[in-house]
Amino acid sequence: MTTFGLVLKELRERKSQLLTSFVAIALGITVIVAVRTMSHFSEKAVAQELDNLGANVLILPKGATVSNYYTADFGDYVMPESYVDDITTSRLQGVDNLSPKLTEAILLRGQRVYLTGILPKNELKSKPIWQGAGGIFARPEGCGTVVPGSLAKALGGSAQGGNSTTGARQAVVQELGGAEVMVGSDVAGRFGLKVGATLPIKGETFTVKSVLPSTGTVDDTRVFAHLHAVQRLFHRGRVVNAIEMIGCCKEISRGLIDGLNRLLPEAKVVTIKQIAQTQLNTNTMMERFSLIFLVIILLVGAVSIANYMLANVYERRREIGTLLALGATRRTISAIFLIKAALLGVAGGVAGYALGTVLAVALGPRIAGVPVLPLPALAGWALVLAVAVSVLASALPVAKAARLDPAEILREG
Amino acid sequence: MLRAENVTKRYQRREGEVLALDRVSLEIAEGEFVSVVGPSGCGKSTLLLTLGCLIRPSAGVVWLDGRSVYGLNHEEAAKLRLSTIGFVFQTFNLVPYLTALENVQMPAYLSGLPPTKQRERAEELLRKVGLGDRLSHKPAELSVGEQQRVALARTLANRPRLILADEPTGNLDPGLADEMVGELENLNRQGVTVVMVTHDPRIAARARRSLRLSQGSIVQS
Numbered sequence: 001m002t003t004f005g006l007v008l009k010e011l012r013e014r015k016s017q018l019l020t021s022f023v024a025i026a027l028g029i030t031v032i033v034a035v036r037t038m039s040h041f042s043e044k045a046v047a048q049e050l051d052n053l054g055a056n057v058l059i060l061p062k063g064a065t066v067s068n069y070y071t072a073d074f075g076d077y078v079m080p081e082s083y084v085d086d087i088t089t090s091r092l093q094g095v096d097n098l099s100p101k102l103t104e105a106i107l108l109r110g111q112r113v114y115l116t117g118i119l120p121k122n123e124l125k126s127k128p129i130w131q132g133a134g135g136i137f138a139r140p141e142g143c144g145t146v147v148p149g150s151l152a153k154a155l156g157g158s159a160q161g162g163n164s165t166t167g168a169r170q171a172v173v174q175e176l177g178g179a180e181v182m183v184g185s186d187v188a189g190r191f192g193l194k195v196g197a198t199l200p201i202k203g204e205t206f207t208v209k210s211v212l213p214s215t216g217t218v219d220d221t222r223v224f225a226h227l228h229a230v231q232r233l234f235h236r237g238r239v240v241n242a243i244e245m246i247g248c249c250k251e252i253s254r255g256l257i258d259g260l261n262r263l264l265p266e267a268k269v270v271t272i273k274q275i276a277q278t279q280l281n282t283n284t285m286m287e288r289f290s291l292i293f294l295v296i297i298l299l300v301g302a303v304s305i306a307n308y309m310l311a312n313v314y315e316r317r318r319e320i321g322t323l324l325a326l327g328a329t330r331r332t333i334s335a336i337f338l339i340k341a342a343l344l345g346v347a348g349g350v351a352g353y354a355l356g357t358v359l360a361v362a363l364g365p366r367i368a369g370v371p372v373l374p375l376p377a378l379a380g381w382a383l384v385l386a387v388a389v390s391v392l393a394s395a396l397p398v399a400k401a402a403r404l405d406p407a408e409i410l411r412e413g
Numbered sequence: 414m415l416r417a418e419n420v421t422k423r424y425q426r427r428e429g430e431v432l433a434l435d436r437v438s439l440e441i442a443e444g445e446f447v448s449v450v451g452p453s454g455c456g457k458s459t460l461l462l463t464l465g466c467l468i469r470p471s472a473g474v475v476w477l478d479g480r481s482v483y484g485l486n487h488e489e490a491a492k493l494r495l496s497t498i499g500f501v502f503q504t505f506n507l508v509p510y511l512t513a514l515e516n517v518q519m520p521a522y523l524s525g526l527p528p529t530k531q532r533e534r535a536e537e538l539l540r541k542v543g544l545g546d547r548l549s550h551k552p553a554e555l556s557v558g559e560q561q562r563v564a565l566a567r568t569l570a571n572r573p574r575l576i577l578a579d580e581p582t583g584n585l586d587p588g589l590a591d592e593m594v595g596e597l598e599n600l601n602r603q604g605v606t607v608v609m610v611t612h613d614p615r616i617a618a619r620a621r622r623s624l625r626l627s628q629g630s631i632v633q634s
Contacts, residue, residue: 006511327491
């Protein structure tokens with residue numbers, strides 16, 4: 001006979017009474033796992049959509065303003081291109097993508113247009129809408145909006161695996177050579193440019209590598225060349241006048257901006273509040289919604305377990321009194337009931353995780369409108385949560401059991 | 414072995430204070446067989462449980478082997494009960510979901526004996542009380558007499574030197590009651606001190622000494 005064996009024997013003996021509590025905790029965990037799993041993928045999908053809106057952080061030269069950025073009129077405001085490396089090699093968390101840019105005004109057949117130097121390998125992340133351009137602007141997997149490859153496929157998206165993404169990036173850099181440009185849809189229409197056409201810029205001839213699809217933004221009126229080609233044409237050296245950044249929205253609220261300010265004291269860091277705030281609000285709403293659910297369901301489960309354990313202690317008063325009279329300590333009595341509570345939690349946690357995952361995968365697409373996959377990381381949480389709730393809910397009944405007066409029970413006859 | 418000095422026990426009840434024991438003093442030597450008799454509600458069971466370190470007296474001292482048992486903390490008192498005292502209850506108090514063997518194993522389990530040793534000891538005791546073929550039976554599957562014998566075997570599991578029996582024959586027919594007292598006499602002959610509460614004068618007479626309790630006081634010894 002061991003304490004564990006004693007608990008198992010009692011559990012086997014009173015299976016039907018245990019069932020209600022098991023169902024309560026298992027259902028609680030089921031709902032939590034289902035909601036968490038669905039909201040996880042829903043948040044990811046929403047975050048991905050929001051990220052598709054573009055950069056949410058701008059890094060500008062110290063004296064430049066946001067209106068300089070939107071009008072593309074930076075004058076002499078520039079900053080070192082090496083800032084990109086500074087950020088990349090720093091320990092800042094939540095930097096999803098960086099797009100350094102150098103924009104200069106040029107005359108094209110007598111008309112003023114803007115030539116923007118970009119590093120295409122970065123651009124492809126911040127402008128997923130360009131993914132249709134030649135098939136090389138596939139959005140790589142990044143930070144907050146990462147979706148598993150299989151899910152991305154299911155979503156109909158174009159997230160690619162690491163190797164193919166790297167391949168695409170390299171292809172862009174290699175293919176958008178020093179004498180190649182991509183033109184916005186307006187520019188292409190206005191000047192009748194097609195792929196393969198040539199374009200004279202500042203005395204050099206560039207070939208149109210691709211015509212970008214319409215984005216409805218100022219980008220449609222621009223010509224894009226390789227950053228280093230623009231720097232060369234305008235004798236600028238290794239400088240840029242803006243770095244667009246996609247910051248993971250959670251990290252933005254956790255000090256990413258302060259970190260950037262400390263890292264780049266000579267630059268100005270601006271959040272595009274509307275986008276960042278929308279992302280933050282969406283995630284906060286989802287988290288609060290899940291939390292409210294979680295608290296209510298856990299309370300219901302805890303009350304049910306506490307109720308069952310209290311009834312169990314009352315029912316076993318004579319047994320407890322006998323054990324105490326025989327020489328059991330309060331610790332032994334507590335252990336008997338706590339082990340029982342923990343076993344109940346383990347069983348409820350395992351069953352709840354399994355059922356919750358099945359529900360989420362089955363109902364996710366209908367309820368949340370997104371494909372849902374099992375989240376193995378939730379299994380550990382479900383188990384810990386179920387055991388913790390079960391043990392904590394049993395604390396009062398256990399204390400009551402350990403404090404029973406054996407004499408009083410034995411004198412009851 | 415056992416000594417009570419001016420032991421008083423008062424209970425607070427809704428209808429007021431009840432005096433269960435009133436300055437009871439007694440001394441029981443090692444190897445004695447003492448019966449405690451008296452009318453219902455005179456404090457017999459309270460006295461027995463007080464001697465067994467289960468009811469802390471309102472006043473007075475209980476000494477067991479020269480130690481004041483209520484000077485011990487909860488853990489020490491539990492240890493003392495486990496090693497020295499065996500209880501026999503009128504209603505047997507067997508654990509319903511355990512087999513006869515497991516019920517008898519209980520004290521050995523509580524004292525930390527390994528499961529194999531517990532089983533060996535329990536089997537030996539059950540065979541001794543004639544229940545070698547009932548090891549895996551649960552209490553509900555045993556007759557009243559068999560249940561009492563299982564309870565007795567459980568009492569003996571840790572080889573107690575003092576047995577405190579509360580109405581051990583209260584639920585038994587005369588034949589089984591004689592058998593039960595016979596077992597207690599047998600244990601007493603082996604040197605075990607026995608204190609037995611009973612309301613049956615015929616059973617009480619079989620003890621070597623009898624204490625009569627009335628309204629919480631010893632009126633005859």
